[in-house]
Amino acid sequence: MSMLEIQNVTHTYSSGTGRPVLKDVSLEAGRGDVVAIVGESGCGKTTLGRMIAGLYSPTGGSISFDGQDISALRGRARAAWRRKVQMIHQDPYGSLNPGLTIGATLSPGMLKYGLATRANVQERMLALLKAVGLDATTDFLQRYPHQLSGGQRQRAAIARSIALEPELIVADEVTSMLDVSMRVAILDLLLTFKKDRGITFVFISHDFGVVRYFAQGGRIAVMFFGYIVEEGPTEEVITAPKHPYTHMLLEAIPIPDPAMARERAQAEGDGRLTGDPADSGCVFANRCPLARARCRAERPALVDQGGGHSTACHFSDEVPPLLHVELANGEAA
Amino acid sequence: MTMPLTVNAPVDSNAAPFLAVEHLTVAFGDTATAVKAVDDVSLTISRGEILALVGESGCGKSTLGYSLLGIVPPPGKATEGSIRFKGRDVVRLSKHEFDTMRGRDISMVFQGAMNAFNPVLTIGAQVEHILDAHPEVYPQRAEGRAYFNHLLHLVQLQPDRIWRSFESQLSGGMKQRVAIAVALLLKPELVILDEPTTALDVLNQRLVIDVLKDLHAELGTTVLFVTHDLAVVAELATRVAVMYAGKLVETGTVDEIFTRGGRRHPYVAALIDAIPSVLKSGLTVRPIGGSVPSLADPPPGCRFAPRCRLAEPECHVTEPPLLGDRHGHRVACHVINRSLEGLSQ
Numbered sequence: 001m002s003m004l005e006i007q008n009v010t011h012t013y014s015s016g017t018g019r020p021v022l023k024d025v026s027l028e029a030g031r032g033d034v035v036a037i038v039g040e041s042g043c044g045k046t047t048l049g050r051m052i053a054g055l056y057s058p059t060g061g062s063i064s065f066d067g068q069d070i071s072a073l074r075g076r077a078r079a080a081w082r083r084k085v086q087m088i089h090q091d092p093y094g095s096l097n098p099g100l101t102i103g104a105t106l107s108p109g110m111l112k113y114g115l116a117t118r119a120n121v122q123e124r125m126l127a128l129l130k131a132v133g134l135d136a137t138t139d140f141l142q143r144y145p146h147q148l149s150g151g152q153r154q155r156a157a158i159a160r161s162i163a164l165e166p167e168l169i170v171a172d173e174v175t176s177m178l179d180v181s182m183r184v185a186i187l188d189l190l191l192t193f194k195k196d197r198g199i200t201f202v203f204i205s206h207d208f209g210v211v212r213y214f215a216q217g218g219r220i221a222v223m224f225f226g227y228i229v230e231e232g233p234t235e236e237v238i239t240a241p242k243h244p245y246t247h248m249l250l251e252a253i254p255i256p257d258p259a260m261a262r263e264r265a266q267a268e269g270d271g272r273l274t275g276d277p278a279d280s281g282c283v284f285a286n287r288c289p290l291a292r293a294r295c296r297a298e299r300p301a302l303v304d305q306g307g308g309h310s311t312a313c314h315f316s317d318e319v320p321p322l323l324h325v326e327l328a329n330g331e332a333a
Numbered sequence: 334m335t336m337p338l339t340v341n342a343p344v345d346s347n348a349a350p351f352l353a354v355e356h357l358t359v360a361f362g363d364t365a366t367a368v369k370a371v372d373d374v375s376l377t378i379s380r381g382e383i384l385a386l387v388g389e390s391g392c393g394k395s396t397l398g399y400s401l402l403g404i405v406p407p408p409g410k411a412t413e414g415s416i417r418f419k420g421r422d423v424v425r426l427s428k429h430e431f432d433t434m435r436g437r438d439i440s441m442v443f444q445g446a447m448n449a450f451n452p453v454l455t456i457g458a459q460v461e462h463i464l465d466a467h468p469e470v471y472p473q474r475a476e477g478r479a480y481f482n483h484l485l486h487l488v489q490l491q492p493d494r495i496w497r498s499f500e501s502q503l504s505g506g507m508k509q510r511v512a513i514a515v516a517l518l519l520k521p522e523l524v525i526l527d528e529p530t531t532a533l534d535v536l537n538q539r540l541v542i543d544v545l546k547d548l549h550a551e552l553g554t555t556v557l558f559v560t561h562d563l564a565v566v567a568e569l570a571t572r573v574a575v576m577y578a579g580k581l582v583e584t585g586t587v588d589e590i591f592t593r594g595g596r597r598h599p600y601v602a603a604l605i606d607a608i609p610s611v612l613k614s615g616l617t618v619r620p621i622g623g624s625v626p627s628l629a630d631p632p633p634g635c636r637f638a639p640r641c642r643l644a645e646p647e648c649h650v651t652e653p654p655l656l657g658d659r660h661g662h663r664v665a666c667h668v669i670n671r672s673l674e675g676l677s678q
Contacts, residue, residue, distance in 0.1 A: 040534040041505065150390065151624065179389040180561055184607050184620035206534040209564075213609035213618055238611060252539035254530075254564035256608050258587045261568045265546075273536045274506065324612060 001067050002028040003200055004052065004168060010060035011047060019277075021047050022058070023226040026302075029200050031167070034218030036203045036211045036234065038249070043223040049170045049204045053087040065168070083113050086161040090173035092153035096145040102129075102156050103141030109164050125163075132159045132189060151182040155189070162193060168200045169193075175210055187214050208253055212238050222246045224284050225277035228302055232309030239325050242305055242316040244271065245284045250322055264323050282314070290315050350377035350417075351555060352401070352523065357414035357424075359396050359405055368628045370396040370409065372579035375655075378523070383549060383556040385570035385587075387563065389625055393579040394559045395444070398525050400424070401557070402441055403431040418523075436463070436519050437470070444527040444559075446512035450500035456511060457496035463518060470519050477518065484514035487551060488544045506537030510544055517554065526558040530565050542568050563608055567591055575601050578626050578636040581655060585662035596673070598664050600637045635667065643668045654678055 004027075011022040021044040029035045037045045050056050051063060054070055062069045065081055073081050089095040096105060106125045110116040116124040122138065130136040132155040145153055154174065161169055171190060175183040187210065193199050201218075205211050211220060215234040222230040222243065230243035241247045248271050255261055271289040278285040282300055285291040294314055302312040313319070354376040360367035370393040378384050388394040399405045401416060403426060416423035419438065426434065443449055451459055464477035471477035482492035488510040495503070495511055503511065509529065516524050529545070530538040542565060549556060560566060566573055567587060574584040575598065583590065583598040590601060606619045623640040626632050632639055638648040647667050656676035657663035670676055 040536050149624070179625075180563065180604060181389055181607050181621040182624075184609060184618055187609070188620060207609075208535070209608065209610040209613075212611055212613070249535055250611060252535050253611055254538060254542060254562070254568045255612055256564040256567045256591065256605055256610055257612065258567045258591050260612075265568075273540050274504075328612065 002030045003066060004029040004202070005064040005067075006048075006052070006061070007064070008061035009048070009051065009058045009063060011044075011051070011056070011058045020059075020226050022051075023283075024061070025223075025226070025228055026061075027221055027228065027231070029168075029202060031200055032194065032198045034194065034201045034203055034215045036205060036215040036218065036220045037223060038205060038208065038211055038220055039223035040206060040249070042225070044226045045204045045206075045223050046172055048223070049087070049172050049202060052168070052202055053085055053170045054082065055087070079113075083109075083164045084167040085170070086164060086166040086168070087170040087172065088154075088157055088161050088174050091177055092150055092157050093145075093177075095157050096153060096160075098145050101142050101144055102148075102159075105156065105160055106141075106163050109160070113164060115163070115165060128159045128163055131162070132156070133185070134159070150178055151186070154178060154182075154186055158186075158189065162197075162199075165197075166199060168202065170202045170204070172204045173206070176205070176207065183210065184213070190214070208238060208250060222249070227283050227312065229284060229313070230309075230311045231302065233307070236307070236309050239322065241322070242309060242311040242319055243284075243313050244288050244290050244315075244319055247319050247322065248273070248287070251324075255324060260324055260327055263327060267323055282312070284313075290318050351380040352378040353415075353417040354397070354401075355415050355417065357397070357400065357416060358412050359393070359400050359409055360412045361409040364412075366629075367412070369579050370628060371400065373414070374576070374579075374581045375414075376574055376581060376584065378555060378557060379572075380522075380555055381553050383545075383558070383569060383571045385566040385573045386557060386559045386576065387561065387566055387573060388576035389561055391578075391625060391628065392576045393628075394576050395527055397576070398441070398527055398557065398559050401523075401525060402435055402439055404435075404441075436521065437467070438521055439523045439525065440516040440519065440521040441525040442509075442512050442516045442527065442529060444531065446529075447500075447505045447508035447532070449512055450508065452500055454499075455496065456498050456500070456503075460496075460515065460518065463515070467519055480520075481514060481518055484517050484548075485511070487548050488514050489540065490514075504537075506533050506540060509533060509537070509541055513541070513544065513548070517548065517552065521554065523555045523557065526556065528560055529558055530560070530562060538565065545569060563605060564610065575604075578631055579628055580636055580665065581663075582637065582665045583663065584655075584657075585660075585664075589660070589662045596658070596662065596664060596669055598637075598666050598669065599641050599643050603640075603642070635665070 006025060006027045009022055009025045010020050012020045039045050051058055057071050103125060107121050110121060125141055126136045129140060134155050175186050194201060203214050218234050220234050220237040221228050224245050230246045241250055272287040275287045277283045281296040281298060285295045300312045300314045302310045304310045354374060357371055357374050358369055359371040360369045362368055386394045396405060400411055411424045460481055464471050464474050485492040485495055490510055500508060530541050570587045572586050573590045575582050577600050583601050603621045607621050609618050621640055626636055634650045635648045635653050638644040653665045653667045655663045655665040656670050
């Protein structure tokens with residue numbers, strides 16, 4: 001039994017189109033694992049992350065933590081689970097209360113859960129600041145979020161999440177609003193906590209570059225409009241995708257190499273980058289370059305293609321190799 | 334390194350560049366305590382090129398973009414230098430002269446342009462306002478609308494649907510492309526795009542890059558785009574200018590900037606190494622230590638020196654000049670430039 005088990009989760013928001021934002025999603029994560037969830041805006045990845053953190057309840061299916069369905073938890077058991085699962089949000093400008101100092105942001109949770117006492121809470125907070133690479137001074141605890149830079153704010157948000165000594169952190173696009181030179185430092189900081197404290201991460205991002213870095217040795221689930229269409233080991237999914245959608249995402253990524261970018265521009269794919277999901281059959285059929293009659297008629301199930309690498313595609317054998325991988329291999333040869 | 338270099342070779346054989354920024358300083362606040370967001374920057378833009386202005390938050394790249402349009406937010410103002418465009422110094426234009434230039438000669442797509450539309454008017458109504466304000470470009474509304482439809486077609490959108498839509502009915506990626514079409518409506522000679530791909534997901538980034546390339550190929554408009562994303566630079570730009578803490582540290586063609594092992598500013602090399610990319614396994618990504626210095630109190634000498642792997646004692650004392658080779662590839666670094674002869678200011 002894995003620490004986190006998501007089983008056949010379906011979710012429909014009461015407002016909106018009535019189309020489910022999550023459809024029959026199953027995913028698991030063991031202790032100390034990294035599972036990355038990747039997909040375009042609107043694919044349901046943030047909704048799934050928020051459900052894992054308990055902010056929404058699914059309309060169908062279940063999410064279990066340590067073998068217990070989280071929606072059934074009450075009282076003390078619910079409070080204990082709440083502490084163990086924390087979330088870091090995308091926007092460090094919006095996720096910290098502007099009216100609270102950093103000290104007032106960090107201390108209440110630690111006191112509530114008995115992780116610090118009135119006598120040692122300041123000392124514990126200074127240790128936290130040090131752990132996340134901020135100035136470990138009492139002066140810093142007096143500062144308000146508007147007095148911090150974007151990178152400092154995200155570090156403060158990370159400090160808040162680790163203050164409760166969680167076992168699982170849902171990290172939702174944590175670097176997308178940060179400067180390039182800050183990104184790797186923040187990812188490295190989170191990786192330190194994974195290594196030293198064995199924290200499990202559900203890492204949500206649309207940026208495969210960041211995912212490749214953070215989810216080294218972990219797994220990736222690729223979502224398209226509510227469905228997981230591919231799931232497998234990080235390096236395999238990124239270098240040899242087996243679903244045409246993953247292939248399209250990876251081919252679309254801007255790459256910091258002008259010569260390779262020019263070669264790629266010559267060989268543009270024939271799928272459609274945007275377009276609504278299909279209502280019947282394969283959800284990706286409207287955009288897919290491989291789509292044919294069967295795809296319109298029959299929804300493909302997520303099937304293990306070997307080695308724990310699953311795809312939901314009738315024709316995954318036909319997904320071509322990635323051009324930039326081929327070019328890089330050609331260079332190496 | 335034995336790159337052939339000549340003394341004082343002309344960077345551009347044409348007499349006057351399309352746009353020339355010369356020793357521009359843009360300061361915020363009183364002279365005594367002024368923060369110089371742009372500090373003695375000189376840069377030219379050639380007609381028809383796509384120039385990327387690159388840097389991290391607070392390096393002055395957006396401020397430089399704003400000064401081309403005379404819209405630096407107060408108390409910021411150009412205190413020194415000039416911007417030569419079509420025989421005039423943009424810095425010294427009157428308000429009226431700016432008003433006739435903006436949108437016509439130079440237009441801009443702002444950062445977060447997806448939030449730039451009026452939510453209670455259709456896109457069509459907003460475009461009509463622009464057309465009505467510029468009868469000198471389109472004596473008949475219909476001509477303007479026809480050209481707008483053509484632009485929408487180029488940015489891969491359906492003209493009729495967009496014309497009737499309110500902004501809330503469009504996705505972020507669609508709004509960004511509509512904003513680009515609006516910026517081109519009055520047929521400007523230069524369009525400035527501030528972070529055109531930021532806040533978009535990967536597929537919409539790709540669409541915007543492809544659309545901008547198509548527009549450039551079709552219309553030949555000169556483009557200046559401001560970004561922190563080096564991958565987008567590699568895909569879209571023909572030439573690149575990199576800023577760090579208010580200073581221009583390197584300018585060159587996109588290949589000069591990205592070629593590994595070439596003559597590059599250590600900041601640029603470090604920035605490229607710091608990008609987590611699908612091309613790299615995690616092992617080859619190296620973060621840059623430290624952070625960008627405050628512009629209120631920049632370090633003496635080279636502003637990157639406190640974070641630089643190559644820094645030597647001289648770097649902490651003397652500011653390095655921006656020196657160019659005969660191709661116009663300019664780098665401001667004592668260490669990188671030392672081994673070369675024939676570099677010129």
